[in-house]
Amino acid sequence: MYSQKVMDLFQNPKNVGSFDEGTPNIGTGVVGSPACGDVMQLQIKVNEQGIIEDARFKTFGCGSAIASASLATEWLKGKTLDEALKIKNIEIAKELELPPIKVHCSVLAEDAIRGAIEDYQKRRGTG
């Protein structure tokens, strides 16, 4: 039921891990809940120019949730915060060819991106 892209990202996910949340140039978004069967943690590291220079994720969830988060971290790198906010779940779903029942995994990734950016802005006092 999964595309080759999902299978590949599940087997070889990119940017797995976490940054130290205490660092001021880090933004962390955590969405979902264990009860729902998906928890996605997405972190961004933003440089002085306001560009996302690195991103990390960890995911508790199905293969498409892992693939969605992995893809999101790849897309985030090199983007400004405004550009990052324009990433839509539907683009993630399309890129990964997610079946309809798995589209919510891409929604979770979009929410996690927003969460991470909001968290970063809050820390910077610009939120």
Add this chain to the structure above:
Amino acid sequence: MKKFIYMDNHATTPVDPRVFEAMKPYFMEDFGNAASRTHVFGWRAAEAVKIAREQIARLINAEPDEIIFTSGATESDNLAIKGVAAAYAEKGNHIITCQTEHKAVLDSCKRLETQGCTVTYLPVGRDGRVDPAQLRAAITDRTILITIMFANNEIGTIHPIAEIGQIAKEHGILFHCDAVQALGKVPCDVQALGIDLLSISAHKMYGPKGIGALYVRRRKPRVKLVPIIDGGGHERGMRSGTLNVPGIVGLGKACDICREEMALESARLAALRDKLQNYLMTHLDEVYVNGSIEHRLPNCLNMSFAYVEGESLMMGLDDVAVSSGSACTSATLEPSYVLRALGVPVELAHSSIRFGLGRFNTEAEVDYVAEKMVGVVKRLREMSPLYEMAKRGVDLSTVDWGDHGHAQGGHGHSH
């Protein structure tokens, strides 16, 4: 080609080659209609059906004329429950079942609720078993049927069947038992256990799909059923329709093999199952067996692997066929209702895997799956934010998860 390991024998089993051989002549040579009484083609088919009926009856200690052939256990469950409800409507309208029954039983009961029946859905304990005292307390003077499965299909837990049969007998209530998972794995004697109706499926015991049977007691008491399929009056009028002769021959042969080999086979599978369980428990922390450990089918192992989700576990086990109680594997996005009924926390229900061992699994396969599973769980835990939090000492049950997933995520989950 990549070799796949099949370890989902509660879902279905391959046909045993001996069963297949026995069935073969009844497709093309001896293809007759068992109801044709006027020529040799019919006689041969009828003789084959007669032998199969005896083989099935022998496995459960019944009489051959108490075996009614059906298309499978779903039909058997429907016929038993709806047939009894209709036949005994004057006596009462109350049915007692259990929350962890198969959907064929639960949905038959739900249908009857729309037609004037009342149904009690007994809870189960943490071990997955019904409490005989609760069953006794649920009985009313309107109770006509108790329907409790022999062993659960997800967790393999075996109910206290003899006690249930005894309680039913004391109160003059019929006892239907869906024995699909238990037959051929553990002894099942309808006389000793006080079972009045018993659902049987061929494809869970190395027979073909599309054939099953319902044992219907004829003596002490003589059980009446109103049929749900009308027609030529086959099977003592309880189930019309031309008999599926090759399927019936296959079911009979499958029962015969089980009767002869069950003791050895179950001991072998229990040893393999225990080896798998012990390996996983010694090589991984925070893994839990779901259901009763003591009262369990020899071939079933249902475990939850905390902090990792079931579907991702199955993706990791890419050359092994198992199943999961995770929501992600169901069309409804709800985790297993069986595990929930046991009181398994919902996040652990999402993390469950059912290993179903069978006749054709080898020790080498079990060793391979055990090692591979440990690797997959470890890899996915490294990727799991929950595992990281737990290792940092965060009590996950105290975390406010907010409502992100629902309000913004539009999950479609409901609780």
